Structures are given as C-alpha cells and as structure tokens.
Amino acid sequence: MDKKEEEQFHVFYKVPSGDGPYVRAKHAQLIMKDPEGSILWFMKAINEGDRVDSALKDMAVVMKQLDRSEEAIVAIKSFRYLCSKQAQESLDNVLLDLFKKCGKVEEQIVLLKQKLRQIYEGKLFNGKPIKIARSHGKKIQVTITQETARVLGNLGWAYMQKGSFMAAEVVYKKAQMIYADSNKACNLAQCLIKQARYDEARYILEDVWRGNYLGSDDTKTKNRVEELLLELDLKQPPPFLQNIPGLDLDDDFVNGLDHLINEWAQPKSRRLPIFEEISTFRDQLAC
Numbered sequence: 001m002d003k004k005e006e007e008q009f010h011v012f013y014k015v016p017s018g019d020g021p022y023v024r025a026k027h028a029q030l031i032m033k034d035p036e037g038s039i040l041w042f043m044k045a046i047n048e049g050d051r052v053d054s055a056l057k058d059m060a061v062v063m064k065q066l067d068r069s070e071e072a073i074v075a076i077k078s079f080r081y082l083c084s085k086q087a088q089e090s091l092d093n094v095l096l097d098l099f100k101k102c103g104k105v106e107e108q109i110v111l112l113k114q115k116l117r118q119i120y121e122g123k124l125f126n127g128k129p130i131k132i133a134r135s136h137g138k139k140i141q142v143t144i145t146q147e148t149a150r151v152l153g154n155l156g157w158a159y160m161q162k163g164s165f166m167a168a169e170v171v172y173k174k175a176q177m178i179y180a181d182s183n184k185a186c187n188l189a190q191c192l193i194k195q196a197r198y199d200e201a202r203y204i205l206e207d208v209w210r211g212n213y214l215g216s217d218d219t220k221t222k223n224r225v226e227e228l229l230l231e232l233d234l235k236q237p238p239p240f241l242q243n244i245p246g247l248d249l250d251d252d253f254v255n256g257l258d259h260l261i262n263e264w265a266q267p268k269s270r271r272l273p274i275f276e277e278i279s280t281f282r283d284q285l286a287c
Contacts, residue, residue: 069101176188186205198235
C-alpha cells in the first residue's frame with residue numbers, strides 16, 4: 001500500500017495513522033469488528049499513556065455496546081485522573097449515558113447538578129460562551145444557553161424516572177424559560193398529567209400542536225403529542241362535541257337532536273316484576 005492509498009484507507013475507515021496501541025485498538029474496533037480485542041488494546045493505550053483521553057472514552061463506548069456498562073463506569077472513575085482537563089466534560093457525558101443504561105437515577109441527578117454548578121461558576125466550555133460539538137457526524141455550534149437548557153432537561157427527565165414529578169416540573173419550567181423546545185414542553189405536560197393537572201397539560205400540548213415550539217413540526221413530536229392527548233382524554237374526557245373547529249351547532253339542530261334522543265330513550269321493554277313491587281312503596285321510601 002503506497003502513501004496515498006494509506007491516507008485514503010485511514011480517511012475511509014476513520015482510523016488514525018501510526019502503530020501504537022490506540023491505533024491498533026481502533027483497527028480492531030472499526031476494521032476487524034473485534035470489540036473485545038479492541039478493549040484490550042484500549043486498556044494498553046491507557047496504561048502506556050497513548051492518547052489516553054480518546055482511549056478511555058472509546059473503550060467505555062465499546063463496553064456499553066457489549067452490555068458491560070457497569071465495567072465502563074468503573075473504568076472512567078478509575079482512569080479519568082489520567083485525562084486532560086479538556087476531556088472531563090466529554091467523560092461526564094459518557095458517564096451520563098452509562099448511568100441511564102444502568103438505571104442509576106440518583107447518580108444522574110448528582111452529576112447533572114454538578115454540571116449546572118460548573119455552568120454557574122463559568123467552568124463549562126472551558127470558560128467560553130460557545131463550543132463546537134458534533135451531531136450526527138456534523139460540527140455544530142452550541143451556546144452556553146442551549147447547554148444549560150439541555151442539562152436542565154436531562155435533570156427533569158431523571159426526576160421523572162424517579163417519580164419526583166413536582167421537582168421535574170420546576171426544572172422543566174426553568175429550562176423552557178432559558179431555551180424552549182417541543183420535547184421539554186411534552187415532558188412538562190407529562191409531569192402535569194402525573195399530577196392530575198389536566199387542563200394545564202392540555203394547554204401546553206395544544207400549544208405544541210399549533211407549532212409554537214422549536215421542533216413542533218417533527219413527526220415524532222406530533223406522534224407523542226397525539227399519544228399524550230389520548231392519555232389525557234382517557235383520564236379526563238373532554239365535554240361531548242365541545243370546541244370542535246368547524247362544527248356549528250345551531251338551535252334547530254340542537255332541539256332536533258334533543259327530540260331524537262328523547263325518542264330513543266322511551267322504554268321499549270317491560271320492567272321486571274321487582275321494579276313493579278318497589279314502585280308501590282315509592283312514596284313510603286321517599287319519606
């Protein structure tokens with residue numbers, strides 16, 4: 001393989017060049033499709049100080065894929081001190097995913113509160129108002145405002161998993177004040193439903209349906225709004241034929257409908273003897 005072919009190979013497979021343990025780990029992970037073997041090489045890279053930041057993070061991701069999330073949590077906690085200051089935020093994000101995978105709600109809450117404190121103290125983003133992140137393989141700019149709302153949204157979700165719906169409501173409302181979107185709006189509505197505050201929940205969901213939030217037009221959002229509205233209807237059925245757009249109930253129609261219902265309501269079968277017996281004592285029972 002000549003130099004040009006080698007460069008194309010590394011670009012296509014997204015494998016770094018070189019021959020150290022980290023490169024071997026990525027080769028095993030991405031080309032050989034040997035996740036177990038890649039973990040051994042990632043660990044060797046960490047022990048030898050070869051691209052430790054990336055090695056620890058990538059190893060944890062592979063462990064998660066192999067349902068070894070508990071081991072990944074231990075690994076990050078054990079070796080993150082070897083990583084640079086710039087890598088700590090990424091490691092926290094990986095930890096949060098691992099905590100979710102393992103159902104460790106309390107650990108999520110503690111870590112998310114810690115991230116909020118870092119934001120408050122100006123320590124997140126390394127003191128900058130904007131950072132460059134990756135989303136679906138593309139580089140995007142994330143502001144400190146968006147990140148704060150995202151962390152609050154995750155904290156609200158963690159409280160929901162814990163069943164602390166009042167706490168989740170407070171957090172989601174704070175998040176919406178900072179950077180509102182349809183996902184957090186739906187979660188807030190769900191919190192209100194859990195607290196039997198159906199009218200408030202319906203108002204928020206109808207607002208999302210009208211497209212008044214960022215992301216309201218997303219198909220998944222529309223489906224979720226429909227599901228939550230259905231849940232609301234089951235818990236609190238709306239008044240029959242009320243507030244339906246385009247339906248004009250004039251007086252003649254209503255009177256005719258009443259007459260028809262009264263006709264349907266006429267008794268069409270004989271009453272059982274027991275009711276005849278009870279009716280003779282109706283005046284006495286009323287006294």
